[in-house]
Each structure stands twice: as C-alpha cells, then as structure tokens.
Amino acid sequence: MTEILTDRSWLWIAAALYSGGFLFATVSLIRSKRHSNSFMFFIMAAGFLVQTFGLYLRGRAAGGCPIGNTFEILQFTTWSATALYFIVGPVFRLSLLGYFTAVFSAATSITSLVVPSWDAVRRAGQFGGGAWIEFHAALALFSYGVFGLLALTSVMYLLQWFSIKRQQMGGLFSFLPPMRALDQINIRLLATGSALLGASIPVGLVHWMGNAGYNANSSMFFLAAIWLVYTVLLILRLTNILLARRLAWASIILFAVAIFSLGTVSSHPAPRPVATAAQQP
Amino acid sequence: MSHDPTTTERPPVREMDADGSHDAGFFFIGANHHTAPLELREKLALTEKKIPAFQARLAAISGLREVVVLNTCNRVEIYGFAETPAAAARIEEDFCAFQDFPEHVFRDIRQHATGRNAIQHLLEVASGLNSQMLGETEILGQVKDAYADAQARRTTGPVLNRIFQKAFQYAKHVRTNTAITAGQVSIASVAVDLAQKIFGGLDRSRILLVGAGEISKKTAKAFQSRGAGALTVSSRTLERAMALARDLGATALPFEHVAAHLSDYDIVVCSTAAPGAVITRADADAAMRKRRSQPLFFIDLALPRDVEPSVAGIENVFIYNLDDLARIAEKNRAAREGEVARAREILREKSALLWTQISANA
Numbered sequence: 001m002t003e004i005l006t007d008r009s010w011l012w013i014a015a016a017l018y019s020g021g022f023l024f025a026t027v028s029l030i031r032s033k034r035h036s037n038s039f040m041f042f043i044m045a046a047g048f049l050v051q052t053f054g055l056y057l058r059g060r061a062a063g064g065c066p067i068g069n070t071f072e073i074l075q076f077t078t079w080s081a082t083a084l085y086f087i088v089g090p091v092f093r094l095s096l097l098g099y100f101t102a103v104f105s106a107a108t109s110i111t112s113l114v115v116p117s118w119d120a121v122r123r124a125g126q127f128g129g130g131a132w133i134e135f136h137a138a139l140a141l142f143s144y145g146v147f148g149l150l151a152l153t154s155v156m157y158l159l160q161w162f163s164i165k166r167q168q169m170g171g172l173f174s175f176l177p178p179m180r181a182l183d184q185i186n187i188r189l190l191a192t193g194s195a196l197l198g199a200s201i202p203v204g205l206v207h208w209m210g211n212a213g214y215n216a217n218s219s220m221f222f223l224a225a226i227w228l229v230y231t232v233l234l235i236l237r238l239t240n241i242l243l244a245r246r247l248a249w250a251s252i253i254l255f256a257v258a259i260f261s262l263g264t265v266s267s268h269p270a271p272r273p274v275a276t277a278a279q280q281p
Numbered sequence: 282m283s284h285d286p287t288t289t290e291r292p293p294v295r296e297m298d299a300d301g302s303h304d305a306g307f308f309f310i311g312a313n314h315h316t317a318p319l320e321l322r323e324k325l326a327l328t329e330k331k332i333p334a335f336q337a338r339l340a341a342i343s344g345l346r347e348v349v350v351l352n353t354c355n356r357v358e359i360y361g362f363a364e365t366p367a368a369a370a371r372i373e374e375d376f377c378a379f380q381d382f383p384e385h386v387f388r389d390i391r392q393h394a395t396g397r398n399a400i401q402h403l404l405e406v407a408s409g410l411n412s413q414m415l416g417e418t419e420i421l422g423q424v425k426d427a428y429a430d431a432q433a434r435r436t437t438g439p440v441l442n443r444i445f446q447k448a449f450q451y452a453k454h455v456r457t458n459t460a461i462t463a464g465q466v467s468i469a470s471v472a473v474d475l476a477q478k479i480f481g482g483l484d485r486s487r488i489l490l491v492g493a494g495e496i497s498k499k500t501a502k503a504f505q506s507r508g509a510g511a512l513t514v515s516s517r518t519l520e521r522a523m524a525l526a527r528d529l530g531a532t533a534l535p536f537e538h539v540a541a542h543l544s545d546y547d548i549v550v551c552s553t554a555a556p557g558a559v560i561t562r563a564d565a566d567a568a569m570r571k572r573r574s575q576p577l578f579f580i581d582l583a584l585p586r587d588v589e590p591s592v593a594g595i596e597n598v599f600i601y602n603l604d605d606l607a608r609i610a611e612k613n614r615a616a617r618e619g620e621v622a623r624a625r626e627i628l629r630e631k632s633a634l635l636w637t638q639i640s641a642n643a
Contacts, residue, residue, distance in 0.1 A: 160478065163478075164475065164478055164479060164599050165599060167601070167605055167608075167609075169464075169609055169612070170464075170612070170616075174463075174464070176478075177481075178477060178478055178479060178480060178481035179478065179479050179480075179576065180479065180480050180481045180576075181481045237574075240573040240574040240575075241573075241574075242574070243574045243596060243597060244574060244576075244597075245596070245597070
C-alpha cells in the first residue's frame with residue numbers, strides 16, 4: 001500500500017482520525033454527555049500510529065529526521081504533543097485532555113497539509129546534515145510538542161478558572177479537571193519542556209562550533225531566548241511569585257510566539273523540491 | 282437518609298392497578314413519600330429490630346413464594362412473587378396488623394401494582410426516578426441491601442433474582458445514558474462540588490467552618506462524605522464551636538483568631554448569624570498575601586452575608602453565597618427533571634422486555 005499512498009496521504013488519514021476524535025467528543029459535549037475515554041484513546045492512538053508511519057516514510061525518503069520545512073516541523077510538533085498525551089492523560093487522569101489534544105492535532109495537521117507552499121520545497125540537510133544538529137533539532141521540536149501540550153492544559157486551566165470565578169457551570173465546563181491538578185501538570189510540563197529545550201541548546205552549540213557554515217544566528221539565539229523565558233516562568237511559578245493563571249496566559253502566548261517564529265529555523269540556503277516517499281526509488 | 286429541601290414532590294407512580302385487586306405473580310405493595318405524609322411514614326417504617334420478625338411472618342404466608350422488603354426513610358415496599366391472589370392480599374393485612382396500623386388508612390395511601398407495572402416501579406425506584414431527591418444514588422444501594430438481606434434469608438427465588446439483578450443493571454444503564462444524576466441538587470453538595478473543582482481531592486484541603494449551627498454541620502458532613510480530612514470549627518461562642526468540633530472529629534478555633542489564621546485554610550465556610558461581615562476585604566487581602574499563589578474559596582451561607590462582597594475582586598479568591606449555590610442547585614434540578622421522560626421511556630422498554638421474558642419462563 002505504501003506504493004499507492006504517499007507519506008502525505010498517510011498524514012491526511014492521521015489528520016482525519018484526529019478530526020474524527022474532535023467531532024466525536026464535540027457531539028458528546030453538546031449532548032452534555034461525558035465521552036467514552038476508551039474510544040477517544042483508540043481513535044487518537046490510530047491517528048498517532050498512522051501519523052508515525054507517514055513521518056517514517058517521509059524521514060526514510062529524506063534520509064533523516066523529517067523536519068526540513070514548515071510542513072514537517074508542524075507535523076513533528078503535532079506528533080510530539082500527541083505522544084505526550086498518551087503519557088500525561090492516563091497518568092494524571094485529566095479528563096478532556098484527549099479532546100483538547102484532538103483539537104490541537106487536527107488543527108495543526110490540517111493547517112500544515114492545506115498550505116502547499118509549506119511543503120513545496122524541502123531543505124536538504126536543513127540543519128547541516130550532521131547527527132548532532134539533527135539530534136538538537138529533534139530535541140528542540142519535541143520540547144515544542146511539550147510546550148504545545150502545556151498551552152492546551154493552560155487553556156483548560158483558564159476555562160476552569162473562568163467557569164468558577166464567573167459562575168458559568170454546565171456544558172464543557174462541567175467536564176474540566178480541577179484547577180489544582182491542572183496547575184500541577186502545567187508546572188511539570190513546563191519543567192519537562194524547559195529541560196528538553198535546554199538540553200538541545202548545548203547539543204546545537206557543539207555542532208555550531210564545528211561548522212562555521214551553519215547559520216545559527218537566528219535559530220540558536222531564538223531557541224535560547226525561548227528557553228530562557230520558559231525557565232524564568234518556571235522559577236517564578238515554583239517560588240510562588242507567579243500565579244497559576246498568569247503562568248497559563250504566559251504559556252499560551254509564548255507557545256504562539258514560538259510556533260509563529262518557527263520560520264526562523266529554516267535558514268539553510270539550499271532548498272530542494274519535495275520528493276514524497278512514493279516517488280523515491 | 283438524605284433529604285433535600287430544594288426538591289419538589291414528584292407525582293405518584295403511574296399505571297398502578299387502580300381497583301386495588303390483587304393478582305398472582307410478581308407484585309409490589311407499599312407506601313412512600315408520594316402517597317404518605319411523614320407522620321404516617323413514621324408509623325409504617327420498620328425498625329431494624331422489627332424486620333426479622335416481619336420477615337418471619339411473611340415466610341408463614343401460604344402461597345407467597347418469594348419476597349423482598351425495601352424499608353427506607355421514604356418508603357416501605359414489599360416486592361413478592363405469589364402463587365395466588367390471596368397470598369398477595371394477606372401481606373397487606375399482615376403488615377397492618379404487625380405495625381398496628383389501621384387497614385383503611387393504609388388502603389388510602391398504599392401503592393400496588395402487578396406484572397409489568399410492578400417491574401416498572403422497581404426500575405424507577407432503583408434508578409432514583411421515584412426518589413424525593415430526583416436522581417439520588419443512595420436508593421440503589423438501599424435496594425441492593427434489601428435484596429441481599431432477602432437472599433441471606435432465602436426468601437428470593439428465580440423470579441425475584443432475575444428481576445432485581447436486571448433492575449440494578451437497568452438503573453446503571455439509565456444513569457449512564459441520561460443526565461438524571463447530573464449535577465448536585467443540594468446547597469451543601471453544590472458547595473463541595475465547587476471546592477473539588479478548585480482543589481481536586483479534599484483530603485489535603487484545610488477547611489474552616491465559621492459558625493456552629495445546623496447549616497455548618499450539614500456542610501461539614503457533606504465535605505466529610507467526600508473525603509475532607511482537616512476541619513476546624515469557629516464560632517462566636519467557643520463552647521458551641523467545641524461541641525460541633527467534637528461531633529465532627531474536628532478542632533476548634535477561637536472566633537477572635539479567625540482573621541489571623543485565615544491564610545491557613547483553603548476553604549472557608551461561613552454561616553454565622555452575625556449582623557455584619559465577619560470576613561472583611563482587609564482580612565482576605567492579608568490572608569492572600571500569606572498564601573501567595575494558593576487559591577482561597579469562601580462559601581458564604583449566611584444571611585446577611587458574612588464575607589464582604591468586595592472580597593470577590595481579589596485575584597485567586599473564589600466566593601459563592603447562598604443565592605449563587607441555590608441557583609446552581611436549581612439549574613441542576615431542572616436539568617434532571619428534563620431527563621425524567623427520557624429515562625422513563627428507556628425503563629418502559631426494559632420493563633416490557635423483562636416482563637415478556639419472565640412471563641415466557643413462568
């Protein structure tokens with residue numbers, strides 16, 4: 001079947017499965033009914049497996065980690081966030097996290113797929129082609145997945161805060177997890193994301209120092225800046241200087257900035273047209 | 282037994298056998314809060330000591346093959362399977378004689394049904410549709426206890442076993458597939474629900490009760506029933522605070538220390554009869570400075586209010602007064618009411634199916 005379906009086709013199927021999860025949960029919520037967690041888990045797992053396969057085909061065709069253009073970066077970030085949902089959701093028993101992850105995964109997957117220019121060219125060895133820099137990029141993008149999930153749990157926190165403070169119960173609000181649980185998971189995700197992004201920076205620097213040609217001016221400094229802000233937020237929250245609600249707002253805004261600025265990472269001067277997996281020899 | 286003053290009386294069960302005649306087969310007979318006022322239910326209620334003697338009396342009725350007695354604060358109902366109409370009729374006479382209750386009065390307040398209607402009634406009772414507090418879940422446990430008791434006494438057989446086991450299954454089905462149990466409908470339970478929305482598990486939350494009256498006690502019990510551990514009681518009269526604290530297994534705090542120790546608590550339940558505010562904006566501001574990023578939840582059940590309204594403006598402070606809680610309880614109750622017709626329809630299908638199966642096997 002891999003001859004018939006391209007990697008993009010598999011990624012479309014994954015996006016459809018994520019959208020199916022989103023629609024199923026939305027209908028349940030409209031009917032004021034708690035959706036079946038096992039079905040949600042199943043449909044998200046199916047989407048995740050299909051996406052993994054699509055990214056594997058793309059990676060095999062590219063001969064490296066599939067993070068060579070905006071399309072691939074968004075797909076990889078979505079994949080990371082979804083992977084984390086399978087750890088965070090069951091461990092912390094956060095109701096509605098599956099719903100919010102489905103919203104995020106469906107939206108980012110479809111957006112990346114419907115903008116052709118994001119996948120028109122692919123930079124060969126975007127990060128210089130070395131193992132260190134590929135590792136650096138994969139770590140950094142995985143941390144983006146963590147921060148993506150943090151943005152989702154932050155949205156959930158703010159919705160719960162709004163519902164209690166403004167006395168808006170019922171509907172979606174009645175299924176949200178407790179504020180304290182969301183705050184705790186936010187702190188843990190923030191610590192995890194900061195650690196991953198922090199670890200990616202020295203790995204990138206190792207490569208940078210040995211490869212003067214690699215244009216690290218924008219990407220490395222941008223990543224370092226993002227890491228610094230996230231780390232400062234973590235310290236402020238752990239020392240109780242920053243309130244949970246402000247952390248939630250900051251996490252959403254910062255993730256939006258980080259995603260919006262992903263283009264700065266694509267700075268290699270030698271783009272080449274995309275060859276999908278089905279077109280590979 | 283739970284009782285909720287915010288709920289309304291529900292209409293009597295429909296499709297009862299109107300003529301009062303007794304048929305053989307599966308039947309139920311009894312009285313409940315729909316038909317009997319409290320003063321009559323008090324006289325009809327079987328005390329724990331009397332139940333074994335009554336069960337023995339039922340066992341002696343010729344032609345009564347199986348029987349389960351459901352005895353709660355709101356109902357005394359006898360479910361049975363009789364070979365003859367006379368056996369079912371004997372129960373009514375024996376029950377009245379046993380309770381020394383006038384038979385003619387009982388006839389006015391009793392409910393009686395046979396066959397599919399009796400099954401429908403049992404399903405509605407087990408699902409909480411027939412409860413004073415619509416959709417409450419305690420009744421299912423009570424029905425299960427009554428059935429287990431009957432099993433232990435060997436007064437159940439193939440018919441009642443099947444009907445009761447299916448009743449438990451269908452009650453769960455209705456709760457899962459309708460919103461009949463959604464939301465809380467008592468003030469205290471709504472308050473506890475809100476606290477859980479903020480703090481999650483209450484075992485690690487510290488709760489201060491300001492006021493030692495009946496409302497405070499009810500709310501404290503609601504918190505304890507959901508796992509709250511650390512309770513402190515304060516009252517303008519220290520003796521009353523200490524008495525309630527003893528009753529609840531809590532600690533007492535002198536009233537004059539409330540403001541200074543406010544920051545130690547996550548949840549503060551106020552229900553004093555004080556003429557003015559007991560918790561001022563300045564008190565709450567000072568507490569929040571000490572609590573830093575930890576939220577504080579005020580439940581103000583007092584009239585006039587114990588907590589200054591401006592306290593609501595403090596970041597990370599949540600405040601609900603009596604009206605707010607009553608509004609949520611009423612909304613939840615209305616939502617449950619809206620589900621009654623759908624739940625009854627589901628149970629009607631189930632009772633028809635079950636009755637068909639039982640009739641076929643009889």
